[in-house]
Amino acid sequence: MKRRTIFLRWAVIAVLIAAYQLMAPCAAVTQSLSPEAETVLNAAEGVFKAMKARDYPAIWAGLTAKTRNEMVESVRKGAGKTGHEFTAAQLSNDFATGGPQAKAYWDSYLDVFNPDLVLEQSRWSLGSIKGDGATVIIQYRKSENPAILILKKEDGAWRLGLEETFGPRRWIMK
Numbered sequence: 024m025k026r027r028t029i030f031l032r033w034a035v036i037a038v039l040i041a042a043y044q045l046m047a048p049c050a051a052v053t054q055s056l057s058p059e060a061e062t063v064l065n066a067a068e069g070v071f072k073a074m075k076a077r078d079y080p081a082i083w084a085g086l087t088a089k090t091r092n093e094m095v096e097s098v099r100k101g102a103g104k105t106g107h108e109f110t111a112a113q114l115s116n117d118f119a120t121g122g123p124q125a126k127a128y129w130d131s132y133l134d135v136f137n138p139d140l141v142l143e144q145s146r147w148s149l150g151s152i153k154g155d156g157a158t159v160i161i162q163y164r165k166s167e168n169p170a171i172l173i174l175k176k177e178d179g180a181w182r183l184g185l186e187e188t189f190g191p192r193r194w195i196m197k
Contacts, residue, residue, distance in 0.1 A: 060149050063157045066181035067172050068147070074138040079121035079129050087175045090186040091115065098128060157181065 056064070066085060073081035083091065095114045102109055102124075109117075109124070117124040141161055150158030155176040162169045173187040 056149065059152060063152060063174055063181050064147060064149060064159060067159045067174060067183050068142070070183045071138045071141045074129070074133060074136075075142060077129065077133065079125045080119060082129065083118045083121075083125065085183055087182040087184040087187060088177055089175075090182075090184050091118065093186040093190065094118065094128070098124060 070082055070085040073079075073085060086094075092111075095111050095118065098114055099109050099111060114124055116122070118128070140163060144164050146162045146164075148160045148162075150160050150171060157174040157176075159172040159174065160169045161172060171188070173184040174181050175184055175187070176182075
């Protein structure tokens with residue numbers, strides 16, 4: 024159990040390092056928003072609010088299929104290295120219901136990432152909405168560069184792509 028927790032913490036730290044390197048301060052952007060733009064911004068904000076509340080099923084529901092699949096595979100492979108075997112379906116169900124694997128993952132994630140950095144210490148602006156894709160610009164007050172969050176519309180709802188946003192940074196940092 025301890026090895027699995029350590030593995031999860033390292034996986035989360037790698038993603039968070041990439042995220043922190045993308046964040047920064049900017050002037051407030053005043054926008055009049057369309058209903059679709061408000062829906063995009065609310066979807067992104069909702070994931071960070073769910074993180075703050077440690078509402079693990081709500082976090083999972085707000086993430087893209089690609090992000091969920093990457094998380095499941097990462098946890099499955101990491102657990103396998105420590106002698107714990109899970110199917111992708113078992114882990115997907117666990118994350119969807121806020122089970123013990125989800126709790127271990129998100130507790131580790133939130134031990135090193137404070138959602139208030141995004142919710143209270145950053146400025147948000149809408150990037151673009153094109154078809155089933157959108158971007159949200161998060162400018163953290165202590166950083167030089169913004170984070171450009173990628174959202175996808177899946178099954179009629181906007182979902183935050185943590186993997187789409189921060190995953191490529193893992194490969195660049197190696």
